[in-house]
Structures are given as structure tokens and as C-alpha cells.
Amino acid sequence: MFDFSIITNWLHQSLLSVMPEVWAVVLECVIVGVCIILMYATLAIILIYGERKICAFFQCRLGPNRVGKWGCIQVVADVFKMLTKEIITPNQVDKFLYKLAPYMVILASFLTFACLPFNKGAEILDFNVGIFFLLAVSGIGVIGILLAGWGSNNKFSLIGAMRSGAQIISYELSVGLSMLTMVVLMGTMQFSQIVEEQADGWFLFKGHIPALIAFIIYLIAGNAECNRGPFDLPEAESELTAGYHTEYSGMNFGFFYLAEYLNLFIVSSVAATVFLGGWMPLHIVGLDGFNAVMDYIPGFIWFFGKAFFVVFLLMWVKWTFPRLRIDQILTLEWKYLLPISLVNLVLMVLIVVTGFHF
């Protein structure tokens, strides 16, 4: 199994040989930061291209196919276009909040992104309350959305932001509870350990029924968390034109747009990590030859493969279902998902206590 810590250790050692430790750590932080930003941008481009192609095939269309082979540099061109656009600040907005909002959204997205274990030894933020930290920082995003809605001085934006507040805060409960259910099974909140423990089978299989229920609830609630169809009410282009980001242009809008796609990826990769084993290859107890073959496939390929599989599931849902109404969204959460999650948590505790899991 390829261990990424070989590279990081080598880097650390070679830096120590030319400078004191403090400077080495500072330099490493900068390198890691730049890497995160690069990876963030690249992933966003891949996701946007993927979404455009996938939704095109769902809709009997071809999707982008002019810029580059199969239109593959279309999104890159779009990003450059977005970068050159003027950032317009409307007249009557609350300037401070209006400009702060996109940074809050992108900040939350970056922080959660940094928690993901991409490969063995390639965890950036990895400490004993990893899941707790991830849930906490992902909650910052909603502040950005509320600020955008309030600061824009636009009635559509405000309605969008109110919807978003109600929706995200409600669905955070289900996300939290389904994670909690899994924490009961996993016995740890540290991402690196979570993945290590799945060496003899993914938690989705180990926890069988309650894990499956938690997985489905997590996908629904996670989809709602990132404001994507059928839960895209805060934007609801046919009702509120663009919801909370109606008044944003240029790269300020671009931040919302990027954050939306990356949040989709983050939700998917957390699902992949907690339920589907993260970078851990598919291992079946007793089949050592098979396991050894699987180990030849590097961890980051497993990780991205699983994450993109979940991304595809969520896109499939988005391009099939129409949008819910605000009261129906809240009904779904408070009357169905939340009670089911609570019962599921009890069920999982019973199963763990009686040792009825694999």
C-alpha cells in the first residue's frame, strides 16, 4: 500500500537539513495551503465539467463539446471568463457584509475540505475529534449565505437566505445524528483511524441495517446541506431568480459557485470515508490473494473513485427530481428523517452493545 507519509517525511527531512525547524514547518504549511487551493480549484473544474456532461446525457443533449476535445477545457475557459468579469457592488447594499459573505462560504468549504483523508498518510487536519470539527466548520457556511441574503438588500435574496437558514440548520441535525450513529460503531472520531478500522470491511457492511439507514439519511441530508436539487430552494432559479446570490457578480459569485460544487464533493467524500472505507481498498476477509491485488491500486484512486461514485448518485437525484417546497422540506426533516435517525441511533447502540455487527 502506497504511503504518502514517505513523501512528507522526505520533504521534512530535506528542509530540516537547510533551515531551522520553525521555518521548515512554516514553509510546509505554505506548501500544503497552496496544494489545497490548487486541488480545490482543479476539483471544482472537474466537478463542473462532470455535472455539465452528466446532466446533458440525462437530458438527451451532448453538453459542452466545442472547446477542446469533448469540450474538456470549456470549464477552464469559463473560469477565466469569470475572473475577468467586473465585480459590481450594488448601490444600497451593506458593503461590509455583502463583501464578507462569499469569503465566509468559501472559508467553511476550505476548512471542511482540509479534513478529508485523501490517501494513507495524506491527511491534512487529522486529530481526535475530526468528525466533530468537520460538522462544526461546515456550519460556518450558512452564516455566509445569511449574510449574503441580508447584505444584498434584495427581497429575493432575503427570502432565499431565510429558506437556506431554516433548511441547513434543520438538516444539520440529521447529518449529525447519522454521523453519531456511525461514531457509535466506529468508536473514534479521527479520520485516519476511521479508515484504518475499515481494513477488514467497510462500515456500510459492518454495521449492516443501521449503517445502511444512516447512509441513506446522510445522503439525503447532505444533499440538502449543499443546497442542491431537489433541495435547491435557497437558489430556486425559477422562483427567486438566483436566491441569495442574485446580486453577486464576477468572482464573488464564482466563490458561491465553487463552494457549491466543492460542498457536493465534501459531502460525498465524507460519505465515502465513513461508510465506504475512504482510501481503504475493498478487502474481503479470507480472500488474501484478492486483497493483495486490491492493495496494488493506490489509495487516492480508491478515495476519488468512491467519492465520485457518491457525487454521481447525488447528480442523478438532482437531474431527476423537481424541487420541493419549503414546508415540505421541513416536514421531511422534522417529521421523518429526524425520528428515523433517533430510532436508528438506538438501534445501532443495541447492535454494538450486543456485538451483533461484523
Add this chain to the structure above:
Amino acid sequence: MEEIQVIEPVALHGEMLKLRKEKQMDYLVSLVGMDWGDEGGLGVVYLLRSTLTGENVSIKTATKDRVAPELPTVSDIWKIADFYEREVFDFYGIVFINHPDMRRLYLRNDWVGYPFRKDDDPEKENPLNMTNESTDDTTPEIEFNPDGTIKKQENVIFDDREYVVNIGPQHPSTHGVMRFRVSLEGETIKKIDPLCGYIFRAIEKMDESLTYPQTLALVDRMDYLSAHQNRHALCMCIEKAMGVEVSPRVQYIRTIMDELQRIDSHLLFYACLAMDLGGLTPFFYGFRDREKILDIFEETCGGRLIMNYNTIGGVQADIHPNFVKRVKEFIPYLRGVIHEYHDIFTNNVIVRERLVGVGLLSREDAISYGCTGGTGRASGWACDVRKRMPYGLYDKVDFKEIVYKEGDSFARYMVRMDEIMESMKIIEQLIDNIPEGPYQTKMKPIIRVPEGTYSAFVESSRGEFGVFLESHGDKTPYRLHYRSTGLPLVAAIDTICRDTKIADLIAINGSIDYVVPDIDR
């Protein structure tokens, strides 16, 4: 030539009430403002119909006063008269006493003069205005004091503490440049004030200076998704007036074209409703199949959206040699794929949640507002002109009139989906038997319609489309009025949407299926 009963303004309200109560004249088809010059005065022609007996009554009333013309309102008898009288006030300056909302309907509030009066010169008095129109929150009402003098009163539409959101005129789901001012409480709608006129072109006024063949070009541009049917109505009206009989071939072609147009419109309806609800995939399904109809139109008519196909006495050109073949290919194709529509949209649990039981319109309201077409039939009002007053070949073909009882958005949606199937049935019965014959009856080079008033009604894609023509024997019409299919729907939207959510307004807008150029004629 039709009989028109004359009633003096003083007795009008009482007589109308009697007609409504005793003769069950519950459906006000049209309310046409008229300017008969100095002898005739300014007046109104009412076209009434009973939904029980199907009997038609035309009534006219007029006042000689050109400075401050006044007529009693009938908006308390038929709800739709509210909007119709505002239209007449806008065009002719006739003030309706006791009307609760005497604002202009189409033109700007600061417009000078009344453009449909024969002696008005709108261009002289109204230079191009570079400022925005102010939006009023109050509306005038004019009442009689007991001593016969006039009292002006201000009615409040929205008070300053209400949270009023402006939806439109540029909004993705108003299906054109329609504007609604919506008063909200949280997400719940308290009141809607529709403001029309953002693409008002005064087609009826333009027609008064066009020759009859020229007027045809403009009807296509009103409800562009019922272009064939609209034009069919106008041609039928002029042909009736001239006593021209069109050949059976033309009847066949017109009926088939009308039904193709209906399928086209309903597919677009499906697509747009899906998009309003946020389902983008069904949207493309609808457009994919509509394209095939447009291709068929293009081959025969040359146009895809605005076809300009029907002419007085026939059609512009004979059907294309491929026409029959392509139609016969299209019908089985659509039958084959229509299950996809139901799989992805109709049977979807979210769609059911969003549409079933939402936006109820009772049968009484539908009739009182004159909401014809799919919207009326979804409320249990059997109002299909093809069955009630058959024209073309509709009395010879076998088809079902789709009527639902529920009156909610889902019923309105299902009516249209079922009508697609019925339209296909009609086309299948006709397509193999198109008789040989001329496609155009020989007409005189200059068409002069004999003096009199004439009307014709067809079932357009979204309701009863009517043409009301008054001719003084010239080569241009004296007055040509079109019964808009969309205006009653927009008039009823406040009633339908009360106490629903803002997202429901979008769904209801999609399900009642209006086309804005048809409202803003």
C-alpha cells in the same frame, strides 16, 4: 350578422342581474369597448353565454357623453368584468361607476388620452417617455352619492407595512413579461396584484387601419402557441361574414393543423411546468418532441413559430408532399415516448406533493372568471368549444372532452396531458382521408365585409379564443376585438393563489398556462 339587444345605461345593471339570475347567463364571454362616433357615442358590447343551455345573448349600451362617459359596472355580477372594464377604461376612457379598481390595465398610468377613441391622436400627446412609471399602491373608485353626484374614493391595494415582492416583468417563471406584485407574510401569499401591458402592442387598434388580409398577420403574434387556431378563428369569422364556403380539403388541413398546434402547445406546457418546479430533465423531453412538430410545420408553412398559414377562404399553400407521411410517423412516435413523461414527472412523488390539492379553482369561480380551456375543464366546467359549438370537422371526428373535477394544479396538468392523447386520436382519424380539392377559394382582390357585427369562436390551445368583428362595409374593420384566453386566467390568479406559498404561485402560474402576448394584445 347577429342580433344585438340595446339597453340604456340606467337600466343596464338591473337587466344584467336579471339575465344572470333568471336566464342563467353565468359566463361573460367578452366585453368589447366601442366608439360609434358622435351619433352612437361610446359604449360597450357584452357577449353573454349560459353554461346550462348554451344560449348566447349580445347586449349593447352606449353613452353620448364624450367628455366624462360613465356606465354602470357589472363587475359585481361577473368577476372577470373587473379586468374587462379596466381594459375598456384604458382604451376608451369610459368610467364604470362602482368599479372597485379603476386603474388603467395596459397603458402607463400617466398616459394622456384614450387611444382607441376614433378622434384620439396618441402619438401627438404622448412623446417617448424616458422616465419609469411609478407604481401606485392605491386605486380610485367612483361611486354615486344618493343625490346623483359623483364621489371619488381611494382604495388601498397594498399598505406600507406589507412586505410586497415584485415578481416580473423580467422573471424566469412568469412566462413572458408579466408582472405580479405579491404581498407576503413569511412565504405565504396574502394578495397578488397582476400588472399587464409590458408588451402591449394595440393590435386591435392597428387592425382598424389594416385591410382584412393584413389583419391576419397579427393574430399569429398574439398567442404564438395557438397561432393556427387564432388565425382559424379570424378567417372563419370573415368567411362567415362574406358567406364564403371553404373546400373540404381546407377543413381537413385546418383541423389537423389546429390539433398539431395543440399538441405542440401542450408539450411546451409540460416542459415549462416541469422547469417551474425545478425539473430540468422533463423540460428537455418536452422540447425534444415539440421540435418534431415544428419540423412538420416548417415543411408545409415555412414558419416554425409564426406560421401565417390560414388565409381568408383557404390556406396559404397546399400541404407538403411529405406532410401525411411525417405526421403518420410522428403520432406513433409520441405514443411510444409519452410514458417517459409520466415516469419522470407525473408519477414522481415530489410532483404529486407540489401539485395535488394546490391552487384550487372552484367551478363557479372558473365560470365567473371565464377561465376556459384546460383550466376551466380541470375545475369541472365542460367548456370545450369543439364540443359545444363545433367548427371545422370536430362534429365528424370522435374524441372525448377531458373534464376533471378537482380544480387543482394536478387536474390542470392532467387535462393537458390527456388532451395530447385526444388530439392524436383526432389527427389519426383525419390524416388518411384528406380529400382532393382546391386549397384556396378564389377571393376578390379587395375584401369588403358587409356591414354588421360578426363573431367566431374556436378552442385554442389554452381556451376559448373569440373574434368579434364590427364592419361598416369598408375594406378595413371598424372594430376588431379578440377574446384573450389568458386574461381571465391572470385575473383569477389572486383567487387561486390566496394563502398558498410563493413556490406555489410559480407552480400555479405554470399550470394555468397563459401566454403573455395574448393578454397584452
